[in-house]
Amino acid sequence: MTPVLVLGGPNLGRLGSREPEVYGHLDHAELTERCRVVGEALGLSVEVRQTDDEAELVGWLHAAADAGTPVVLNPAAFTHYSYALRDACAQLTAPLVEVHLTNPAAREAFRHTSVIAGVATGTVAGFGALSYDLALRAVAGLLPA
Ligand code: DQA
Numbered sequence: 001m002t003p004v005l006v007l008g009g010p011n012l013g014r015l016g017s018r019e020p021e022v023y024g025h026l027d028h029a030e031l032t033e034r035c036r037v038v039g040e041a042l043g044l045s046v047e048v049r050q051t052d053d054e055a056e057l058v059g060w061l062h063a064a065a066d067a068g069t070p071v072v073l074n075p076a077a078f079t080h081y082s083y084a085l086r087d088a089c090a091q092l093t094a095p096l097v098e099v100h101l102t103n104p105a106a107r108e109a110f111r112h113t114s115v116i117a118g119v120a121t122g123t124v125a126g127f128g129a130l131s132y133d134l135a136l137r138a139v140a141g142l143l144p145a
Contacts, residue, residue: 001045004139005069006035006132007060008050009076009085015101023101024128031129035072038133042140054082061088070094070143072135079104079114090119095142097135100125 008028011018016027026034032048039046051057057078064071071092078085079100089096096119103126104111117123121142124134 001043003069004044004046005064006046006048006072008074009078010052012076013050026129035132039136058084058088065091065093068093070139072097072099074099075116079116080110086115086119089116095121095139097138098123099131099135101128
């Protein structure tokens with residue numbers, strides 16, 4: 001099983017109660033379990049982590065870069081302005097899939113910019129929890145045979 005990190009940024013720990021009309025009713029624990037199950041079927045050993053702390057997220061990305069671990073990242077609001085996160089992502093040595101539950105391009109103007117997209121292998125957005133399934137599928141497809 002190939003290890004894959006699924007990392008989430010600020011406020012994603014509040015899924016389920018956070019603006020359910022926007023983000024849905026699945027809570028973070030349920031999303032975590034879904035990623036684990038979907039990953040297992042793809043031969044991936046998925047570890048899901050979430051933090052509201054930019055420095056902690058940067059630290060996790062440094063460790064992933066050093067270990068050569070593929071990453072699925074929902075940078076949440078950091079997507080739109082964190083150059084520190086972008087610079088950390090640029091150091092990754094394995095695939096990076098940026099993922100969003102919603103479609104930021106269809107929302108407020110400030111969400112239309114992703115400072116992460118330019119250093120990601122690709123982006124999946126707008127499909128709710130299914131975005132994570134698709135992102136893990138992308139990681140599995142990108143791994144060397
Ligand atoms: C999000 C979209 C971001 O604009 C927002 O700040 C989030 C969640 C998403 O998954 O749709 O926190 O990344």
